[in-house]
Amino acid sequence: MSAFDTLKAQIGRRSFLKMAAVATAASVTNSFANDGITRAATQEEVKNPFPGSKHVKSICTACSVGCGVIAEVQNGVWVRQDVAQDHPISLGGHCAKGSDMIDMVRSDVRLKYPMVKRAGKWKRISWDNALDEISTKLENLRQTAGPDSTMFLGSAKFGTEQSYYYRKFAAMFGTNNIDHQARI
Ligand code: SF4
Structure with missing residues (x-):
């Protein structure tokens, strides 16, 4: 050692x-x-830099392991993060993605709703419109180029059940082109 x-x-x-x-x-x-x-920093700031904050038990959303994080929240804003030492799965552990979860959540470039680029400009659209546009494009692609012209990539956030549905979706679409995103 x-x-x-x-x-x-x-x-x-x-x-x-x-x-x-x-x-x-x-x-x-x-x-x-x-x-x-x-x-x-003043003594008070060192002791309690976020007066009135509360600790909220949460989980990292970067993958389906679901490691525990403690979110310190002040006036509805996530201000500081700590690992959850008592979490039954992660036992106080984190990977690099989880330890940076607060910055991912508060990032200025975080995508919070569906966006579409039209005439070179990004525009916010509703979830219904996004799903309509994607399904129309997929169906057109299937009709004109065949189902094997597509590739379905799963997410590290998928749980077992979500992976099952995703596999079924690709099969019903008509292709075996499916894999996990981490393999790329
Ligand atoms: S900390 Fe890492 S391993 Fe844990 S849930 Fe987040 S991404 Fe997954």
Whole structure:
């Protein structure tokens, strides 16, 4: 066991991660502080930077494993994230996608509703219109080029039942061109 692993084992994974985060934050903050961009946090901010916030148990949506995350919410806004140590499946673990879930959810470029590009411009459309447009295009493709002109790629978010439905959908469409997106 390396000295690094020994240290981790001695102080516990959670404490180690906290120490690593503080060390990284300290070095980054120092470089900003030298430029006069930042100031030191007040004692109150360190103690409770989001007054009145509450902790909400949730799950990561990036794949169907469903690891536990704790969302700290202030006035209806997700402001900080922690791992759920007591989650029965993930047991306080995360992959890189899950640990960044808060940034994915709050991202400015997150797609929140169906969009269509017309005359070079993106335009919001309803779910009904989106489904109509997609099904019309798929049907046209099937009629003109045959069902094997398509390829169905499943999602890592699919559970067992969703995967079953998706496979059935491709078969009913008339093709065996189906796979999991991770294989590409
Ligand atoms: S943290 Fe990673 S493994 Fe867990 S649900 Fe999210 S994407 Fe899946």
